[in-house]
Amino acid sequence: MHRIEVRLKSHLPDARGTGLVKDIRDLGIESVSNVHVVDVYWLDAELETDTLDLISRSLLADPVTQQYRIVSTVSTGEETAAEHHVVEVTYNPGVVDPVEETVMKAVRDLRIEGVRAVKTAKRYLIEGRVDEVQLESICGKLLVNPIVEHIVGPDTVPFSERPRYQFQLNRVTVLEADEAGLAEVVREFGFSDPEFGAIVDYFREQGRDPTDIELETLAQTWSEHCVHKTFRGRISMGGQTIDNLLKSTIARATRELDKPWCLSVFVDNAGVIDFDGQWALCFKVETHNHPSAVEPYGGAATGIGGVVRDPLGTGLGSRPIANTDVFCFAPPDYPHEKLPPGVLHPRRIFKGVRAGVADYSNRLGIPTLNGAILFDERYLANPLVFCGTLGLMPYELSQRGQQQAGDFVVVVGGRTGRDGIHGVTFASEQLTEESGAVSFTSVQIGNPIVEKKVIDVLLRARDRQLYRRITDCGGGGLSSAVGEMAADTGVRVDLEKVPLKYAGLTYSEIWISESQERMLVAVPPECIDDLLQLFSSEDVEAAVIGEFTDDRRLRLFYHGEPVGDLTMEFLHEGLPQMQLEAVWEQPQYTEPDFPSPEDLGNTLCQILGSWNVCSKEWVIRQYDHEVQGSSVLKPLVGKDSDGPGDAAIIRPLLDSDRGVIISNGINPKYGEIDPYWMAASAIDEALRQIVAVGGSLERVALLDNFCWGDTRRPDMLGALVRATQACHDMALVYGAPFISGKDSLNNEFEYEGNIVAIPHTLLVSAIGIMPDVNRAVSMDFKQAGDLIYIIGETRSELGGSAYLATGGLVGNSVPNVDPQRAKALMDSLSAATARGLVRACHDCSEGGIGVALAEMAFAGGLGATARLKDVPLGEPVDRDDFILFSESNSRFLVEVTPENRDEFEKTLSETVYTVIGQVMDSEVLEVYGLNGQPVVNKPIADLKEAWQSPLRW
């Protein structure tokens, strides 16, 4: 075994180390002056010193910036001075650092043979006097996550022996089991009583006990994550019965709207719409919450990796062209001492999730263009990580394929390891203090380059028509992917043919492993040689693991031994429908009864500087939003490219000016008052943003992502029902169908006997087609002297607002939506932008008119005046603060040049609008109250500073 340590030459600044010093200061430890990071490579080989020098010089260490040394064991060496501390961290056995594989390949490129394995570690040299407690805090809070890593001790053996697997068929006693035995099986596989009853009946009919792999297959296939049984359940609420919530609300609106441009909805891995008659767009957003809670970096990375495979596995495969990410965390300044055991600090989760998503997305070369980050203490143990991907494919390939009996089952891409086993059941379960400890196999460090290679080669195989059908390996692994694909035909699988990362996996583990970067294709026999040759030519693994049959059975073998045999009918139709109770009662909160502050400028700064509203530039800049050369309207806009754009616009085809607008709407605060209006507001917000950037409602498709607490509790389910009803009602009037969706229920955490559920959270993601991107409008003020219009009515709707939140209040007057009027308003505004009459447009959302005005002003580097007495009201409102910060929906601020005034007003004649002010070159925002006295008088630099400073990390 050899060990090579690589570090920066001492005169060079260590950017990684400097970042850590900052993080250590954030922990309140001031005594650390420097951190140096050393990269450690262990090679399992017997090599000459010359050879090791060659590897170090020409591969591992940069000759200009780095130095290396070759040592035989874990060194104590040079850094033993009292004020220095050394911590070395490596991944746990079974967790594979992608770098290891790359080093193996690169060493072979150097024509060096005999390296059996590579293992990496990070060695931190910490300069400064810290005591043991502080060092432990640095390790525990920054350097090591025990879920995937451990500290290297003097006895660490980097290359551990893997246990060999001796085949033994495991039958589970069910037919003759006593009650205790049955209870044990139910608990182990997580079945409900009715589900297990159906299983026992099935095997009684078969006259035998099930094998473990059969029960695993049923547990995965019937999991909430895979089959959405709550949404398909039978719910009684207020004397009414809802048979299948999805079909009777969200999907029903889609069916009723019956848009001809909806090409594939709710049937494939993503929803598909027509882009221009020759190309189709597909869109999907998923969550990866639980894994991100325990290992933020790996969990979030595999989240984005997973959702990218959805469009890739839709129709006959689409090319990913844009990503969107929405995160919900607890506030980053949450006190460390209040943190429950086993829960990572929100700042660490935030940083880890951000890095995981950015590293994976950037490496795949997919621009990340849209997103949001929200904060609430109840996301402490259950952070939410929504990742979405937009794909582009030829129109004629938009329908799901159909394999034939005799076609081969081919798994392509990454190898299978013990990764993410029981990830699906984990995803559907409540987190506890021990979740970290028991769930370690659920998290994997993703390998984006393997996925990138898969995308590149699969799309080439698609264009050569080398396969008949495709799907991704996601939750439930092969068990779900193969089981689902073969539902109408039947399949036999030889599990030993699945390529493994390492030996020692049981046949069951191979079947349910959720190792990333794998896709499944059905390949006709006449194409198999070409397909295998193509994959091999780009160094991507492809393995035939079985073939499709026509017996409608799932038959599993391991080295010829039958290990599982289920009918497709039972697997896919045997799940008893869930019977659920739901209730809904609107909660009552304290009404605000404080007087309006005299100087609303400070209040405005306070709202601008709140976690939810403040600039997210620190995150956005670390995403590549320019790759693929498609961006038309970027996430950061304005004079200095730092203003908050409403929605992103891309041109998917480089030689066309037809565009896609991507936006989202989310506001869990409203859900505390009424989930119906939360959902309605989220839809309105997503649509507002599309209209604000110059789009229209002509062709807009929506996705729903529900993240909820435990819906087995009637009040939780009642809230969900309310939200889905709003989705139906709004979609229908706006004419914007939902095309796909996903839910993550059970986001709760138990701590000291208390259950903390996340706020009801619905993310609505939208895509809108824009015929000509040259009509795009950004939100920044363009020119002094222009008029500022407000479109839409303002009401005293402060419930759940950012303003009330500054005083710790919720209130009750949640913003409502009148979709008929809102649609008419949006249509006329779209007509105005299409005619080039709008110079800037920004929707009013969190923080209302006040925040929107401030953002438009500092993004454009221009001042503005506004008069609250001219704001059109939908009901009497006599308070300046309420008018300025109300979050009434369906409102826009619009900049129009004076010469376009008449034409603009003519175009908007059917809607409510007024001029409330003017763009100024004063660099000050002045707002006058109902009595004509100034209520805000702030330099835009101060407003911008308040908005930018919180997340300037």
Next chain:
Amino acid sequence: MSKVRVLVLRAPGTNCDIETAFAFERAGAESSLVHINRFVGGEQRLSDYQVLVVPGGFTYGDDIAAGRVLANELRLGLGEDVQRFIEGGGLILGICNGFQVLVKAGILPGPPGTASTPLTLTDNDSGRFECRWVYLTVNQDSPCVFTRGIEQMFLPVAHAEGKVVVTDDGLPDANTVLFYTDEQGNRDAGYPHNPNGSVEDIAGICDQTGRVFALMPHPERFIRGIQHPQWTRREATEHGDGFRVFQNAVQWAGGI
């Protein structure tokens, strides 16, 4: 007259290949996206092309160091072919990850086969990957054929390891092509104008022939006026600043 043939080299982790190929096609060339295995395996030859592009991306995940693994592959698998390609008058363009690859393969500042390299690209001073637009000023004394007639450009960067570091021997002035500057063209403008802390604000370099050029910013991402981050604030121009780089390459390779 036949079109100039451009090879956009693909490798595991390449990701700016499509838009780079498009930029060359817009400029009148014929682009091919070909996997490096085709050349290492001998099925295709570099000499069939007039322009070789190593596009942006994260080849091999930037594992170990950005561009390092593909650089070794290129040097050991195609070193002589690349040398002959340059000697035969071919043009080579490295963008972002391609810059990192060409430097680490010893192709830049060149000539290939030079024992020690006087520079490398390393972690940004910020310690972060950053995507932002930067002002660039062209060194009018450089022999670079890609930047002829260009004085200034505004282009996006998107990288984590773009800081140019040179050894004490330094880099001859003629090899430096692009500098990060402020809008007025002043060097020493500091972060974020110089987004990564590159010494002497170096953003792009060429070899002594001027036919091998590499830069961290992405000219292929600013071909059209509506790719400019502030185009909604003014009239969008038809072409973006990056387009001239491709036009120059195609004109040179076409013998114009």
